[in-house]
Amino acid sequence: MLCAKVRNWETLKTFWMRRWMRTIPSYLVALLFISVIFKRIGSSDFVRYATYVQNFFSQHNVSDYYPVAWSLSVEEWYYVAFPAFLLLCGLFFKNRDGYVAATLLFIALVTASRIFFGDMIEWGPHVRRVVIFRVDAIAYGFLLYLIVQRASNSRIIFSRWITVLLIMTTVLVVSINMQMLSGNEVLLEHAFPFASAAFGSSAILAFLSFNDLLRPRWLYGACIYLGRISYPVYLFHLVVLYLLVAWGLVHGLSGMFLYLAVVVLCATAFFYGFEQPILSARPHYKSSTTKLMSSPVS
Numbered sequence: 001m002l003c004a005k006v007r008n009w010e011t012l013k014t015f016w017m018r019r020w021m022r023t024i025p026s027y028l029v030a031l032l033f034i035s036v037i038f039k040r041i042g043s044s045d046f047v048r049y050a051t052y053v054q055n056f057f058s059q060h061n062v063s064d065y066y067p068v069a070w071s072l073s074v075e076e077w078y079y080v081a082f083p084a085f086l087l088l089c090g091l092f093f094k095n096r097d098g099y100v101a102a103t104l105l106f107i108a109l110v111t112a113s114r115i116f117f118g119d120m121i122e123w124g125p126h127v128r129r130v131v132i133f134r135v136d137a138i139a140y141g142f143l144l145y146l147i148v149q150r151a152s153n154s155r156i157i158f159s160r161w162i163t164v165l166l167i168m169t170t171v172l173v174v175s176i177n178m179q180m181l182s183g184n185e186v187l188l189e190h191a192f193p194f195a196s197a198a199f200g201s202s203a204i205l206a207f208l209s210f211n212d213l214l215r216p217r218w219l220y221g222a223c224i225y226l227g228r229i230s231y232p233v234y235l236f237h238l239v240v241l242y243l244l245v246a247w248g249l250v251h252g253l254s255g256m257f258l259y260l261a262v263v264v265l266c267a268t269a270f271f272y273g274f275e276q277p278i279l280s281a282r283p284h285y286k287s288s289t290t291k292l293m294s295s296p297v298s
Contacts, residue, residue, distance in 0.1 A: 011285065012083055018282045019079050023231075025278055026270070027072055030235035037242050038065045052076045057132060059125040068238060070129040077131045078138045082106060103143045110136035115190065123189045140197040144204065232267035232275065240266060 031049055035041045045061040048054035052073040054061045089102035110133065118127040127133050240263050244250045250259055 012087070014283050014285050015083060016079065020076075021278050021282045023072070023076065026232060026235055026275055027069075029270075029274065030232075030239060031066060031069070033236070033239045034066050034242070037239065037246075038063070040065060052131075055130050058119075058130055066238070068234065074131050074134050074137060078135050081135055082139060082142070100143065100146050103139050103146070106139050107136045107143075110134075110139075111193070114193070120186050120189055123185075127189065128192065134193070137193070137197070140201065144201045148205070148208070229264065229267040229271050232270040233263055236266055236270065237263050 028050065031046070032041070035043075035046050035049075040046050040063065045054070045063055045065070048061055049066055049069055052069075054064075055070045055073050056077070085106050086099070086102055089098065089105070092098070093101065114127060114133040118130075118133050120127065241250070241259060244255070244259055244262065249255060
């Protein structure tokens with residue numbers, strides 16, 4: 001939204017630099033580690049992973065040895081596509097309602113492409129984890145942000161949105177279960193993006209409504225710490241798992257606790273030793289735009 005409001009190349013460039021410095025260096029390090037384990041350094045699969053195109057139109061890799069990378073590709077291409085889309089739509093609107101309309105249009109266009117061009121026979125690898133069919137996933141979060149910003153001054157309206165989204169989630173989950181029982185998998189597959197978005201939005205709003213629970217400093221500090229290490233946990237949890245399995249150290253409950261401890265320790269060391277210096281070096285928006293930086297994607 002910041003890029004759409006300011007509408008200049010410098011702001012968009014700063015946004016991209018901040019996002020890419022946050023996501024790409026850490027990803028490439030994790031990719032190198034896991035590629036060494038599978039002896040895939042320099043392979044065509046490695047190159048596609050490194051350029052986020054292994055799942056752009058479909059699953060292109062011969063060996064999907066780093067399966068969590070599909071969502072990271074969706075994220076990176078969203079950062080390219082959605083700001084540009086907002087800038088284009090910004091030529092035709094000047095207020096917050098326009099941002100809502102633009103986001104809904106973006107979601108509608110991706111949904112239409114999924115419905116008309118998605119391979120529902122191979123839905124998992126060729127639709128659910130494909131960039132062009134799932135690039136709208138983060139747009140739901142942006143839409144939720146716009147809704148929360150509008151409702152933040154009214155507790156009543158805020159509560160209503162929680163209620164509405166919880167009802168939506170319940171209805172969609174029940175509908176999906178009914179379709180599973182009736183064997184209509186295609187309808188289930190079409191409903192999945194909406195059900196997952198409704199569930200995630202409901203959960204976020206529910207937690208926001210209990211924000212007062214974070215007032216104890218130790219709990220707030222714990223949440224901040226977990227947020228900082230969440231990205232390296234996501235990137236390296238498979239690396240740790242593969243190594244521990246190869247070394248025969250994952251057995252029973254003790255093996256699970258060992259795995260969790262190693263993941264947390266590695267993620268902590270990686271954040272403070274590698275990520276934090278990069279985050280500190282990111283460019284800042286110009287002072288004239290700092291008031292617009294409340295967007296969660298800034």
